[in-house]
Amino acid sequence: MSFSANTSAGGLTARQVWRGVALLAAALIAWMVLGIWPGWLDNLLDGKKAFVSAILNGVTLAGLYFLVASGFTLVFGLMRNVNLAHGSLYLLGAYIGYDVANWTGNWFLGILAGTLALGVTGALLQIVVFQRLAGDELRQTLVTIGISIVLADVMLAIWGGKTDQFSIPDWLDGAVVTPIITAVKANGQIVTLRYPLYRLVVLGAAVVIGVGLWLGLNKTKIGMMIRAGVDDRAMLAVTGINVRLLFVGVFAIGGMLAGFSGVIGGSALSVAPGEDVRYLLASLVVVIVGGMGSITGAAIGALLIGLAEQIGLVYFPTYGVVLTFVIMVVTLAVRPQGVMGNARTRNADPPRNVSPGDIRHAALSPASAVLGVALVLLPLVASPFLVFQLGAQSLILGLIALSLMVLAGYGGMVSLAQLTVAGLSGYLVAILGANSTGILGFGWPWQIYIPAAILISGIVAALIGAIAVRTAGIYTIMITLAVATAFFYLAQQNYSLFNGHSGFRGVAPPNVFGVEWGHQIPFYYLTLGVAALAYCGVVYAARSTFGRALMATRDNPRRMRAIGYNVTHVRIAAYFFAGLIAGTAGVLYVWFNGRISPGTISVSEAIGILVIAVIGGLRHPIGPFLGAALYVLLKTFAIDVVGADRFNTLIGGIFLAIVFTSPDGILGLWRRLSPKLAGNSLRQQAASLTAQRRP
Amino acid sequence: MSASRAAERLSNSSGFALELENVGRQFGALVALAGVNLRVAAGERRAVLGSNGAGKTTLFNAVTGDFPPTSGRILFFGEDVTSYPVQERIRRGLRRTYQISQLFGGLSVLDSIFVACRGVSRRRFSLLRPAETDATMAQARSIAHMVHLDEILQTPVAVLSHGQQRQLEIALALSGAPRFILFDEPAAGLSPSERRDLVAILNALPSHIGYIIIEHDLDVALRVSTYVTMMHNGRIFKEGTPQEIEDDEQVQAIYLGSGHG
Numbered sequence: 023m024s025f026s027a028n029t030s031a032g033g034l035t036a037r038q039v040w041r042g043v044a045l046l047a048a049a050l051i052a053w054m055v056l057g058i059w060p061g062w063l064d065n066l067l068d069g070k071k072a073f074v075s076a077i078l079n080g081v082t083l084a085g086l087y088f089l090v091a092s093g094f095t096l097v098f099g100l101m102r103n104v105n106l107a108h109g110s111l112y113l114l115g116a117y118i119g120y121d122v123a124n125w126t127g128n129w130f131l132g133i134l135a136g137t138l139a140l141g142v143t144g145a146l147l148q149i150v151v152f153q154r155l156a157g158d159e160l161r162q163t164l165v166t167i168g169i170s171i172v173l174a175d176v177m178l179a180i181w182g183g184k185t186d187q188f189s190i191p192d193w194l195d196g197a198v199v200t201p202i203i204t205a206v207k208a209n210g211q212i213v214t215l216r217y218p219l220y221r222l223v224v225l226g227a228a229v230v231i232g233v234g235l236w237l238g239l240n241k242t243k244i245g246m247m248i249r250a251g252v253d254d255r256a257m258l259a260v261t262g263i264n265v266r267l268l269f270v271g272v273f274a275i276g277g278m279l280a281g282f283s284g285v286i287g288g289s290a291l292s293v294a295p296g297e298d299v300r301y302l303l304a305s306l307v308v309v310i311v312g313g314m315g316s317i318t319g320a321a322i323g324a325l326l327i328g329l330a331e332q333i334g335l336v337y338f339p340t341y342g343v344v345l346t347f348v349i350m351v352v353t354l355a356v357r358p359q360g361v362m363g364n365a366r367t368r369n370a371d372p373p374r375n376v377s378p379g380d381i382r383h384a385a386l387s388p389a390s391a392v393l394g395v396a397l398v399l400l401p402l403v404a405s406p407f408l409v410f411q412l413g414a415q416s417l418i419l420g421l422i423a424l425s426l427m428v429l430a431g432y433g434g435m436v437s438l439a440q441l442t443v444a445g446l447s448g449y450l451v452a453i454l455g456a457n458s459t460g461i462l463g464f465g466w467p468w469q470i471y472i473p474a475a476i477l478i479s480g481i482v483a484a485l486i487g488a489i490a491v492r493t494a495g496i497y498t499i500m501i502t503l504a505v506a507t508a509f510f511y512l513a514q515q516n517y518s519l520f521n522g523h524s525g526f527r528g529v530a531p532p533n534v535f536g537v538e539w540g541h542q543i544p545f546y547y548l549t550l551g552v553a554a555l556a557y558c559g560v561v562y563a564a565r566s567t568f569g570r571a572l573m574a575t576r577d578n579p580r581r582m583r584a585i586g587y588n589v590t591h592v593r594i595a596a597y598f599f600a601g602l603i604a605g606t607a608g609v610l611y612v613w614f615n616g617r618i619s620p621g622t623i624s625v626s627e628a629i630g631i632l633v634i635a636v637i638g639g640l641r642h643p644i645g646p647f648l649g650a651a652l653y654v655l656l657k658t659f660a661i662d663v664v665g666a667d668r669f670n671t672l673i674g675g676i677f678l679a680i681v682f683t684s685p686d687g688i689l690g691l692w693r694r695l696s697p698k699l700a701g702n703s704l705r706q707q708a709a710s711l712t713a714q715r716r717p
Numbered sequence: 718m719s720a721s722r723a724a725e726r727l728s729n730s731s732g733f734a735l736e737l738e739n740v741g742r743q744f745g746a747l748v749a750l751a752g753v754n755l756r757v758a759a760g761e762r763r764a765v766l767g768s769n770g771a772g773k774t775t776l777f778n779a780v781t782g783d784f785p786p787t788s789g790r791i792l793f794f795g796e797d798v799t800s801y802p803v804q805e806r807i808r809r810g811l812r813r814t815y816q817i818s819q820l821f822g823g824l825s826v827l828d829s830i831f832v833a834c835r836g837v838s839r840r841r842f843s844l845l846r847p848a849e850t851d852a853t854m855a856q857a858r859s860i861a862h863m864v865h866l867d868e869i870l871q872t873p874v875a876v877l878s879h880g881q882q883r884q885l886e887i888a889l890a891l892s893g894a895p896r897f898i899l900f901d902e903p904a905a906g907l908s909p910s911e912r913r914d915l916v917a918i919l920n921a922l923p924s925h926i927g928y929i930i931i932e933h934d935l936d937v938a939l940r941v942s943t944y945v946t947m948m949h950n951g952r953i954f955k956e957g958t959p960q961e962i963e964d965d966e967q968v969q970a971i972y973l974g975s976g977h978g
Contacts, residue, residue, distance in 0.1 A: 562846065565846050566844045566845055566846050566847075567831075567835050567840060567845070568842050570824065570828050570831065571835070571836075571841060574824055574832045577820075577821040577822050578819050578822070580783070580819055581815075581819035583804050583807070584783070584803060584812070584819070584889075585832070585833040585836035586841070588802070588804050595842060
């Protein structure tokens with residue numbers, strides 16, 4: 023009734039405004055293509071050719087990003103499954119396509135093979151793995167992380183570390199003349215831009231698949247079912263539709279899209295280890311910006327990110343990744359659910375289901391006191407090298423994992439950016455203190471640079487938290503992973519602050535109180551002291567007002583608001599405190615390594631921290647240290663058992679086993695097994711369980 | 718800031734705890750609240766009745782800010798709180814319970830009430846453990862006693878019975894010196910004896926604490942309120958004393974069903 027009055031009241035309808043905008047854009051594009059640019063604009067943009075090429079590169083890259091991200095967003099949309107192995111599926115598709123194309127000599131067979139093989143892989147993943155974890159988003163996501171660790175290692179074993187180049191059919195290779203005029207020669211001859219045909223084909227493929235997906239989702243019956251499932255899965259199930267089959271089908275399509283884009287993208291650029299992380303990051307940022315679960319959103323996000331990356335590459339090369347990151351942050355600040363996202367999905371901030379076994383009152387038990395004494399006496403029985411290499415390293419990694427445990431265990435926020443915070447602290451020590459690289463190294467006294475590094479780390483962690491808590495639940499993993507990846511690329515590309523690929527060498531602890539803290543035994547005791555302090559601090563603070571409030575926020579944020587808490591502030595404060603722990607660990611870590619470089623904070627290392635925390639157990643602050651000890655032991659001695667290169671397969675497998683069998687990590691495994699080992703009968707256990715349940 | 722706030726409170730000579738001026742709430746095309754005007758005096762006990770979908774819980778959500786109103790104004794003790802986030806309204810003395818219990822499954826009974834008591838205090842971010850003699854802790858214990866939960870202070874919330882969870886829901890609303898409470902069907906799913914307990918708890922509240930109670934059970938609703946507001950289709954359509962409402966033919970037709978009386 024009042025609809026028409028509403029829209030025409032302002033004088034212009036929304037449609038008229040959009041038409042105007044479209045008209046202006048069309049005019050601008052026409053001028054860009056046909057016009058000869060005035061000198062000032064040419065100067066400003068390094069010439070028309072550079073600018074137009076950047077735009078074209080951006081749009082064609084966006085095509086590739088869209089292809090990768092569309093599968094990711096489709097799977098999330100229906101199944102709420104954040105498939106962090108999507109990048110690995112991309113790379114696997116590329117490798118399979120590469121082999122088949124080489125073997126048959128036909129590039130198109132390569133595409134077909136990559137697409138179909140990954141379709142089957144996707145379907146199998148859904149049937150064998152995800153169906154068993156239906157409804158448990160966090161564990162599903164953890165499993166995809168485990169799969170990506172193992173897959174990356176297996177691919178490395180099969181295809182090696184070299185960079186492979188596809189050979190595409192001749193008629194697709196080479197450049198074509200475009201109608202874009204870049205300059206007019208003195209003799210009046212017009213110079214037009216030549217552009218690689220293959221990149222335009224990629225763009226074309228993306229448009230065709232995008233339109234196909236859109237039509238499939240919006241105009242077919244199966245598409246209708248999928249959209250209904252996005253809105254309400256339970257309701258769809260009771261209408262008699264075989265949701266299980268639908269899920270397998272959608273995961274197969276997601277896998278096919280990953281495999282297809284792997285071959286297409288691998289042919290455009292190259293196939294090499296590490297590409298999986300690159301395209302996972304691209305997918306993450308594209309869907310965070312565009313909105314989870316929306317194909318249109320993926321297209322918009324891909325366009326924004328593709329353009330930002332290529333324009334950044336031309337105009338501010340060492341900060342290019344920052345531009346991408348800024349787009350993500352601005353989107354989250356203005357519209358947390360993404361450009362096309364559904365507000366309902368992101369506002370889902372439901373109370374957590376708690377099982378009776380969940381409650382752990384962290385206490386300084388006699389066991390931890392015994393462990394403490396044993397650690398103090400360790401140097402008496404082990405060689406200084408082992409004490410340093412195993413003991414100190416475990417304690418430092420345990421500290422970083424402890425900061426993750428504080429967020430995840432008490433706060434319900436699984437952050438993958440904790441190593442990033444520690445790494446930042448390490449960089450600050452190298453920059454503010456001294457290093458032997460001859461770059462930066464202000465040489466501040468330790469009394470200043472150590473507190474400064476830790477405090478800044480806490481503040482940066484709080485800022486990361488402020489971005490991450492704009493959305494809740496499973497989004498935290500995605501956003502913090504994007505932050506971690508972006509910081510890694512920034513450190514790698516930037517030379518003025520982070521000294522790029524090589525980072526900083528020769529960072530050592532100061533000699534204070536006449537002790538050379540850099541030596542193995544003193545350094546071990548330093549880390550032990552700091553770790554013990556942090557552990558006791560966490561145990562104490564867990565029972566403080568803030569600790570209880572943080573756990574209450576984890577359990578039911580809505581109720582927290584209704585008793586007077588600002589939930590956002592509680593969460594950001596948790597990030598700050600966890601950041602202080604991570605920052606302290608970062609100082610020790612850079613001293614332990616004597617150097618810091620992007621390799622220290624790479625994505626696989628960041629995921630390693632999550633692996634440590636999950637293996638050890640997220641429900642008690644001792645868990646991260648146990649996990650770290652196991653991790654370091656395996657990393658050191660696995661060389662003798664499975665070979666140095668296969669460590670990731672081993673640790674990834676253990677991680678998967680833990681996620682599947684024991685949500686409490688080895689800590690929970692031990693708790694569950696110890697009564698059985700002690701010979702308790704099943705009946706006794708049952709009796710004690712009912713006694714617990716009865717108030 | 719605080720001076721103007723104090724002035725605002727002083728100007729509240731009318732003595733109303735809650736004033737709703739033309740409050741509306743739409744969800745897309747659905748009008749859940751269509752311009753509700755409501756005044757409840759400080760210390761008054763009001764029942765809101767109405768069939769399912771009448772807009773009662775939506776009214777509560779608008780007042781607390783869980784889902785802010787799309788139109789109209791809400792005054793709490795004379796202060797315009799329409800645009801305030803939930804926690805700011807709570808800090809001014811507003812509390813609520815939920816129709817479906819919203820509790821902290823991983824905390825003990827005592828910890829839950831303690832956290833609720835600290836929510837309106839400056840020390841809610843304290844990193845210190847509360848001492849055994851802590852005043853807030855003592856307050857939490859006395860509130861637990863009030864709702865008959867003092868035998869199970871250390872029991873995890875996740876293993877409480879439904880009735881105990883409903884009592885804890887009320888305890889959370891009583892924490893931290895409330896001035897006005899919104900009870901959303903506190904008797905839902907309770908046994909007859911638990912209902913009697915509930916009526917006793919509500920009637921034993923200090924007289925300065927006013928409340929609005931949504932309740933389908935007339936036996937409960939009419940025994941704990943002095944005035945009744947009837948809602949239908951997002952509007953208020955009748956107000957009166959419990960006796961007037963019970964006798965009203967229109968009310969009986971719409972709400973109680975033709976079989977009643």
